[in-house]
Amino acid sequence: MKSLAELAAIREKMKDKVILREGSGETRVVVGMATCGIAAGARPVLNAFVEEVSKQGLSEKVTVAQTGCIGVCRFEPVVEIFEAGKEKVTYVKMTADKAREVVEKHLKGGNVITEYLITNV
């Protein structure tokens, strides 16, 4: 059974690191989680970003956040990516698989995946 002792261990391990609060990363992934987004499948997209960012070792640089309606309901699930010094990138009609791909190619590799952009659907 998972125990609170494991949480204490996580705390111990993090103790020496600078604790990065939500929003302090230089890159922000924002997933639209209003009713329209949730109905269209935003929950697995959000969770895929959270998992994959951590798996790829990007947790210190990338923050995954939730927001309400981004305003393009018909293209939900919608994800916006904000990177310091760059223009906002909006990915639409996302899935968990596409989310993992965005983490690998865009957030890690630095290449925007143009076929998932709003202009290309």
Added chain:
Amino acid sequence: MTELSLNILDISQNSVKAGADTINITLTETEETLEFVIKDNGCGMDEETVNSVTNPFYTTRTTRNVGLGVPLLKLAAEQTGGDIEINSVTKEQDPLIHGTELKALFYKNHIDFTPLGDIISSVVTMIQGAPDIRWSFVHTAPGKEVTLFTDELKAVLGDIPLDNAEVITWIKEYLKESYSN
């Protein structure tokens, strides 16, 4: 919505938006019914708002709150023979005990019952999205009880935020194990 757990996630976001710092979610199942209650200490709604929220198309109010979340939940409950109930106290009415309690009742054996689905993902998503809120989650069903109180986690974690990736993973695994016991 394809899963009831998605409605629960969606409705919990109303409590977050209402500025609640404590949100309690209880899910109670019998052989025939599933009832969930989401209780928050947010800003609350006045009576008129409650009425317009549950009956978006039959209100006389001109500045009604057009939303989808509550009407969708109401439909999902009513199509199984169940219903929803909202009790709310605004900050103006009572500066101390304001907040909203939403109850939804479903009949599980009805053909139009939407299955609960991946409730673990919903709970994890709630906490990830609003890690500073005090969440409690209690799910009871015949022969089963699953609970999660973020206060207990915070007492161990100290400064480490609940949306830390490793903490989120722990919560997910903890819930998975609790459900499989």
